[in-house]
Amino acid sequence: MRLIKSLREEIRTVRDKDPAARGIVEVILCYPGFHAVCIHRVAHVLWNHKYYSIARCLSQTSRFLTGIDIHPGAKIGRRFFIDHGCGVVIGETAEIGDDVLMYQGVTLGGTSLAKGKRHPTIGNNVVVGSAAIVLGPVTIGDGARIGANSVVLRTVPAEAVVVGVPGRVVEGRNGPVEVLDHGRLPDPFTEAIRVILEEQGSIREKLADLECIKGQSVLPENLAQKIAVVENVFSNGEGI
Numbered sequence: 001m002r003l004i005k006s007l008r009e010e011i012r013t014v015r016d017k018d019p020a021a022r023g024i025v026e027v028i029l030c031y032p033g034f035h036a037v038c039i040h041r042v043a044h045v046l047w048n049h050k051y052y053s054i055a056r057c058l059s060q061t062s063r064f065l066t067g068i069d070i071h072p073g074a075k076i077g078r079r080f081f082i083d084h085g086c087g088v089v090i091g092e093t094a095e096i097g098d099d100v101l102m103y104q105g106v107t108l109g110g111t112s113l114a115k116g117k118r119h120p121t122i123g124n125n126v127v128v129g130s131a132a133i134v135l136g137p138v139t140i141g142d143g144a145r146i147g148a149n150s151v152v153l154r155t156v157p158a159e160a161v162v163v164g165v166p167g168r169v170v171e172g173r174n175g176p177v178e179v180l181d182h183g184r185l186p187d188p189f190t191e192a193i194r195v196i197l198e199e200q201g202s203i204r205e206k207l208a209d210l211e212c213i214k215g216q217s218v219l220p221e222n223l224a225q226k227i228a229v230v231e232n233v234f235s236n237g238e239g240i
């Protein structure tokens with residue numbers, strides 16, 4: 001009964017977190033993230049009972065079948081869902097809380113060859129975006145959001161939004177970010193360039209006024225056009 005209840009919860013988690021899931025049969029047959037988590041549950045029990053070789057063989061079989069590499073020693077909470085899943089790597093001492101959503105290509109890796117805790121601890125209700133990398137024994141606080149392609153090397157406070165390389169805690173420019181709407185995540189690099197362009201524009205206007213007073217030539221037309229194009233790109237929310 002306990003096993004059936006656990007499987008039902010895993011299936012319900014997939015259906016709740018993926019709008020593409022249309023039914024129980026589809027989840028059971030077609031979701032590698034679901035397969036990887038279920039196999040890990042068994043491998044983790046074997047690992048805790050010191051059947052290390054069997055547990056590792058089971059996890060490697062799961063990796064071959066799903067493309068998801070979860071070490072059997074990793075501790076994973078309830079209702080964990082890996083969406084798409086291919087390329088996910090979760091290290092031996094990683095700890096993942098309840099209700100965590102993780103996308104493809106994520107790495108929870110270590111930065112040391114020393115024994116002991118060397119992989120991240122992920123809190124409850126955390127979302128980790130595609131291809132994000134979290135390294136070392138850092139802690140990601142409850143409710144945090146890690147943006148796609150971010151590289152996180154430091155502890156992240158609860159409810160924070162992290163983007164960039166290295167990851168930086170930022171606040172959304174357009175209001176709260178629901179789950180992980182990548183299109184609305186702020187970009188600190190673009191913000192920095194936007195500020196620089198605004199400051200340069202102010203300086204350029206003052207310089208043009210001085211040049212007119214002294215009868216000198218103003219900014220060449222072709223250069224002015226290029227600057228206008230760059231400013232327009234960043235003012236429209238586009239960027240590097």
